[in-house]
Amino acid sequence: MNFERVKREEADTVLKLYRSLLGTPYCVWTEEYPSEKEVEFDLSRDALFCMRDDAGNIAGVISIDDDPNVECLTCWSETMVPSAEVSRVGVCQEFQNQGIAGKLLKGVMEELKKRGYKAVHLLVAKDNVKALRSYDKLNFENVGECELWGHMYWCYEKAL
Numbered sequence: 001m002n003f004e005r006v007k008r009e010e011a012d013t014v015l016k017l018y019r020s021l022l023g024t025p026y027c028v029w030t031e032e033y034p035s036e037k038e039v040e041f042d043l044s045r046d047a048l049f050c051m052r053d054d055a056g057n058i059a060g061v062i063s064i065d066d067d068p069n070v071e072c073l074t075c076w077s078e079t080m081v082p083s084a085e086v087s088r089v090g091v092c093q094e095f096q097n098q099g100i101a102g103k104l105l106k107g108v109m110e111e112l113k114k115r116g117y118k119a120v121h122l123l124v125a126k127d128n129v130k131a132l133r134s135y136d137k138l139n140f141e142n143v144g145e146c147e148l149w150g151h152m153y154w155c156y157e158k159a160l
Contacts, residue, residue: 001059001100003107006048011039014048014061021090026128028151034088038063042088049108051100060091062104064112070123075144075155080119083157084112087122089131101134113160120160123153 006014018034021027042048047064065087076083086108091100109120123146124131132154140156147153 001051001053001103003049003051003103003110005046006043006050006058006061008043010050010058011036011043013058014039014050017058017061017090017092018088020093024093026125026130028125028128033149038088041066049104049111051095051103051107053095058092059095060100060104061088062086062090062108063088064108069148070121073144073146073155075146075157076121077119077143077157080157080159082117083119083121084115084117085122086120089122101131102138105134105138109158109160118160119157121155121157123148123155126152126154 015036018029022029022031039048042063045066049062050058051060053059063086065085067085067087070085086105089101089104112120124135126145135156138158140158142154143157144155145152146155
């Protein structure tokens with residue numbers, strides 16, 4: 001598996017991956033989110049990454065987000081600035097339970113370090129036990145909770 005940027009011509013593939021996860025356990029995504037708009041937003045900012053299998057197929061995706069609703073939360077450390085939000089982590093069902101999410105997180109954290117960020121933060125739905133295990137394994141710190149978009153989230157942060 002290789003960590004790489006998603007190519008613009010793969011936008012439909014990413015959207016199909018997102019759609020394939022709707023209704024799966026722990027997934028809070030809807031028909032409206034994430035949409036083509038989010039994929040284009042991420043591609044336009046060089047902020048969409050993936051893990052590829054040996055044949056070059058996308059096994060999972062992750063993005064560096066820029067959401068003012070998340071950035072303005074008061075739980076984030078004021079000493080680890082600048083920080084970046086990681087979002088829209090999704091792994092194709094046939095590749096789940098193989099450590100892909102952890103590899104995506106490690107890859108994006110390395111990318112953020114190269115870009116000069118000091119910390120990474122993310123939101124995780126409170127009942128998403130699979131994601132919570134991944135973040136705990138990578139030593140993310142639970143720094144608070146919030147309610148956004150009709151869901152309750154834990155706020156996780158990690159120094160880079």
